[in-house]
Amino acid sequence: xxxxxxxxxxxxxxxxxxxxxxxxxxxxxxxxxxxxxxxxxxxxxxxxxxxxxxxxxxxxxxxxxxxxxxxxxxxxxxxxxxxxxxxxxxxxxxxxxxxxxxxxxxxxxxxxxxxxxxxxxxxxxxxxxxxxxx
Numbered sequence: 001x002x003x004x005x006x007x008x009x010x011x012x013x014x015x016x017x018x019x020x021x022x023x024x025x026x027x028x029x030x031x032x033x034x035x036x037x038x039x040x041x042x043x044x045x046x047x048x049x050x051x052x053x054x055x056x057x058x059x060x061x062x063x064x065x066x067x068x069x070x071x072x073x074x075x076x077x078x079x080x081x082x083x084x085x086x087x088x089x090x091x092x093x094x095x096x097x098x099x100x101x102x103x104x105x106x107x108x109x110x111x112x113x114x115x116x117x118x119x120x121x122x123x124x125x126x127x128x129x130x131x132x133x134x
Contacts, residue, residue, distance in 0.1 A: 064080060
């Protein structure tokens with residue numbers, strides 16, 4: 001094969017425009033708030049106190065409130081605060097529900113009585129008509 005020569009024409013240098021000056025943007029390294037917790041240490045189930053050490057026991061019991069009647073020297077036990085609060089809530093709830101629900105039940109009762117009375121009157125009328133013809 002014969003060799004062919006490739007002739008590249010001479011090019012004039014190109015006139016390129018000057019580059020636009022773009023300022024550098026610096027980004028901070030992202031930071032994350034990672035949740036953390038204090039680890040809960042659970043003692044083993046077979047944990048025992050060392051020899052010669054007595055365990056502390058709390059035997060403090062709260063005495064229920066009482067009212068002393070001075071003339072007859074009688075201590076009358078009083079209910080605790082929790083019992084009084086529970087009874088108060090129950091009483092207020094019962095009274096409010098009864099007060100609000102009573103008009104509703106009266107209206108339903110009245111309509112039901114009218115409905116049943118109409119049915120009974122119609123039944124009596126049919127019975128009277130059928131009894132008079134036979």
